[in-house]
């Protein structure tokens with residue numbers, strides 16, 4: 060049985076007893092958001108991350124989701140991508156293709172991966188251009204409070220250093236306020252060249268889910284969620300603060316083990 064509760068200003072915490080429970084809850088949550096978006100506006104624009112997240116989405120390829128989800132209306136984006144060839148082991152696209160996209164009937168032209176044949180800077184510019192075109196056709200909604208795209212759902216992982224997408228601690232990319240997609244060439248985690256959604260885009264989404272498992276992320280999760288005082292470190296995950304949208308944390312017990320309030324009850 061999952062523990063669920065709201066943490067003041069830090070969104071909803073869902074702490075799961077087992078990986079199986081977490082995966083089912085995550086699949087239910089995504090399928091439900093997809094239904095709501097399709098009813099409301101006819102499209103579901105979802106941005107994926109890479110890393111361990113994809114392995115946790117596996118239930119979506121299974122019954123009942125593979126039959127009940129209307130995959131034909133899904134539009135896939137990446138909250139961040141490594142600037143490597145699409146068939147490279149480090150590619151977030153490859154990870155998602157192998158683990159999810161090749162197993163469900165998503166329309167190939169709805170899969171918006173980055174241009175892997177140009178520099179990181181050009182890839183970021185190209186990706187932003189693509190999103191701008193899709194905002195014009197309403198495939199991606201636009202925020203009512205700024206001119207940012209409003210993705211129906213952005214799925215994020217969390218690095219042990221507190222990074223989300225490819226926004227790393229103390230990196231100048233965290234200060235980007237104009238661009239929707241930016242690039243870095245000095246990622247502390249290899250590979251060095253990456254593109255990433257900026258904080259304004261992440262915080263303009265209708266829904267943001269951060270999926271975190273394992274003891275190795277417990278300290279970062281504590282710093283992301285608990286009160287750390289004015290002198291505490293401001294890690295990127297703490298800057299995930301949707302302006303209007305809903306923030307949900309999908310956690311296992313190990314990741315939640317350092318939270319001050321991990322015995323949440325509604």
Ligand SMILES: O=C1O[C@H](COP(=O)(O)O)[C@@H](O)[C@H](O)[C@H]1O
Nearest residue numbers: 108109110111112216217218224
């Ligand atoms: O490099 C990245 O790391 C984060 C976290 O990955 P994880 O394997 O520790 O879950 C991931 O969310 C991001 O998309 C990826 O590019």
